[in-house]
Amino acid sequence: MDKTSIIYLLTTFTTRYRDNLDKLMKEIGLHGGQIFVLNWLWEHDGSNQAEIVKSLKLTAPTVYNMVIRLAETGFVEIKKDEFDARMSRIFLTKRGIDIQAEVVIQWSKFERQTFTNLTETEKMMFSMLLQKLIEESN
């Protein structure tokens, strides 16, 4: 349980990581989590919340809040489905579409910044290990 333990390292890293993501996205008027919702919508405009929940492996209330905030800031619009009154569909606004270019820039800036200290080989190794770590928790 000392500070060089892998759990300690991981916890420190994950906190820092999310914070850095947030800071970079804040520069273009977005919050850290929102880009994943947008990223899904860029390929699946008009999704309902349930699809986003499934795709991002988050819970309904989490996605609900993110969608609401994206709507409040004008990146998406929420419309009731005409056939199924239970669900609503999320549509990108012009702003939601246009922001993609900026997100791509920040995204790659973030990736570069996060992995500066790693060689390309190390990065691939890290990616491979992450995949193994994720697989298990399914």
Added chain:
Amino acid sequence: MDKTSIIYLLTTFTTRYRDNLDKLMKEIGLHGGQIFVLNWLWEHDGSNQAEIVKSLKLTAPTVYNMVIRLAETGFVEIKKDEFDARMSRIFLTKRGIDIQAEVVIQWSKFERQTFTNLTETEKMMFSMLLQKLIEESN
């Protein structure tokens, strides 16, 4: 920006990771973040908040809230410092001391569970890469 991107993997993993930690610690009546505060106090009983902030690399309000909650649930006690009225010192209660044994058990259970899919070599590799990743962000 596709789903196999390393940023995606990392975000998925970090979310899952924190959630798993929380679930395991909940079993013994603690929240995920609290064990790091306790872990510091087990070695530095009577610290003030500022020391915890520095040690865990978090912000003052974050630590403040965690300490308050630990006090509310009876793991620590907060006492005003006799010489410096600005600060208070955090002392472990009997409960705060006794919980250590259980935390150690959950901690190692968590580590085992998180890294089941990795060989010992891979785990060391992962740890080494993490250290590199953390160093940079200082």
Added chain:
DNA sequence: CTCATTTATTTAGCCGGCTAAATGTTAAAT
């Protein structure tokens, strides 16, 4: 000694996670 600065904590408010439980709607079973 006084006043400005630093230090330690607290308050208020936001985001991204979560669980539990309430609504409302649709689909399925009998």
Added chain:
DNA sequence: ATTTAACATTTAGCCGGCTAAATAAATGAG
């Protein structure tokens, strides 16, 4: 046709992060 089950969303409330700004107390400069 009615009742039950499943589904999609919403509400309420909590934790762990954060920033910005308010207190309050101690320290340092002159």
